[in-house]
Amino acid sequence: MAGTGIYTASKHAVAGLTKAAALEARQHGIRVNALSPGFILTKIAEPVVKSDPQVYETWKTFEARQGRQGKPEEIGDAVALLSSTQMSLVNGHNLVVDG
Template sequence: MNVKCLPIKANVTDEKDFESAIAKTVAEFGRIDYTANFAGVGGPHKPISEISVEEWEKVMAVNTTGVFISTKHQLLQMMKQDPIEWEAGRVAVRGSIVNCASVNSIQAMAGTGVYTASKHAVAGLTKAAALEARQYGIRVNSLSPGFILTKIAEPIVKSDPQVFEAWKMFEARQGRTGQPQEIGDAVALLSSNQMSLVNGQNLVVDGGFTVNTTTY
């Protein structure tokens, strides 16, 4: 497979920085067809009554404003691209955007007020963007992972016995440990042109966690 990668470091909370990243990408590849916005932070695990404004703003800046900035500038680029005729008789496309939400975008857990609010916002932003972008042949969807022990999550989970016990319970409700590759596969599926009528949806990838009303 002939694959070319262009690593670019960018701060998703800095609009100018992200604009620059888009420009560098287009300069190298000519266009942007698929994007996945997965920058995020977990936030404090504490009651809303104990959360500071600074803690609130830090989480919202990355999880919500970052997705807004990313989606905005990806749309601006995709909207001016020529549509691609990818299959005879099918609608031409300009691009696909997948935003990272969470199971917390459709439910809540005590002690996750900031994170839950930020992910509900991502799901809502995605729906609005999907309706605005469809006339250009652009799809915008969100993906809600369950409990995936990523390199970011692992030290947090293992450093706090209470969090570790809660995580084990959540994984039991999910059925098994989720793998990062499974989220990547779901992004690839949502991004594919074969999903051409799927727009404004929130694909939950959680092994059945959100439909499991038991604790196992």
């Protein structure tokens, strides 16, 4: 989206740092992964998003791309899965959770 260059650059930086940290920490048995959630209308974001009709319409457009409105607990489920021993071979990964 136009006007989001700084935001986009920071997201790419997190992905790169995740890979670098994973390489450095694996010798100590530490896994490093990142999680990139889609648009989640949280209790913190809701007043800001709904205070401006144009922002709210944009938000709904992003949610439509996801196919439905995501719930905060779904992000927590993804974090729990990524942190579990079942995912012990996953290291340096950016899990996108956006529907």
